[in-house]
Amino acid sequence: MPEPEPAPAKRGGYAKGDARKQQILDRAIEVFAQRGANKTSLRAIAEAVGVTHGTLIHHFGSLEELLVAVYLAGDKSVDARLELSENPSPVEIMIESARANRAVPGMVQLYSTLMAAAIEEGHPAATDFATEWFRTVRENIVQRVRENQQAGRIRADLDPRAVASLVIAASDGLQTQWLLDDTAPQSEALQLLEDLLRTDE
Amino acid sequence: MPEPEPAPAKRGGYAKGDARKQQILDRAIEVFAQRGANKTSLRAIAEAVGVTHGTLIHHFGSLEELLVAVYLAGDKSVDARLELSENPSPVEIMIESARANRAVPGMVQLYSTLMAAAIEEGHPAATDFATEWFRTVRENIVQRVRENQQAGRIRADLDPRAVASLVIAASDGLQTQWLLDDTAPQSEALQLLEDLLRTDE
DNA sequence: GTCTATAGGGCGATAGAC
């Protein structure tokens, strides 16, 4: 199935390879959205994408690296939407991200799988992803906390780094609870945390 | 290696089988404490315990059921210690449990692995464990929240169920963060949550 | 009852042909 190539690029020709990689990634994300992170062997993904498992290894190096790439690509859409709102509270960010994940439960399963792999030894790709992920997210949230404190929306006496870790942890843990029992008070608990952090009425 | 049998019991004779099962479990817990949840195949565990993988299957039915049994057995010691203290706050319970897990990181890895398996389909043992686990823990914590509210130590206007879910989620999430980066403010964030829940000074 | 041995199949990863 020859498709119209997006400008093959005479020089430094990685365009074709990257395009193919992106194609595979797009299809893989669809698969995760539809079927969840279930039975995600290289062979199963390869079959769904329409190549062999060897091809996936060629493009991504290992199953784990492919999974990381899928998660990061899927996360971008959430990120983009958040850029639009102004000075959101840390908890609002988590609520928005939870909303997105609720629509695509496969992403939460994938996140859990990657985190479980990350805290075991011998999974460098997952460990690197998780370490970098928490570093970035925590940094981001710490900044939001500071902004909200300056705006008088979060109590100024709280340590931004502790607040950030708490908010992230709560969000992660609640998603797990909610996936196992959809009567778990996910939104309520997040809203509760929001209220607790707010400057005293 | 014939060991002194603990009263073979003429009737309803499951004593011997249960004893062997407990032996295996004890040894498996040691292995997890020493080496973490790494490379936990039936064969690897069997080798460490000193039997074959078939023996483990015979006693526990499947790898997943063995892992659940190991986690539950390892958790009992924490539970026992908590019974001693009187009317602990929900967060104090989590801090104590975090302290225990810090000493035996393999248990946190095991917990993560089980939770990741639980939220995927096709892992009934893990799913049953996790569902029941959250049900029990949440029930327990809700009760503690109520007691603390009556004692005037937690704000009476908060929904106990939301508080319980939040505390559990925060604790779980912080342990993951801490395992990946031991400078993550685990204790600080838990203490912060404790302070936020406290009746206004 | 308890355990060993083995069958049958899936996995990730690699090597090399096209």
Next chain:
DNA sequence: GTCTATCGCCCTATAGAC
């Protein structure tokens, strides 16, 4: 780039020795 073939490891399940 993509394929096939293959390696070594893992899993569950079962047959039968002790």
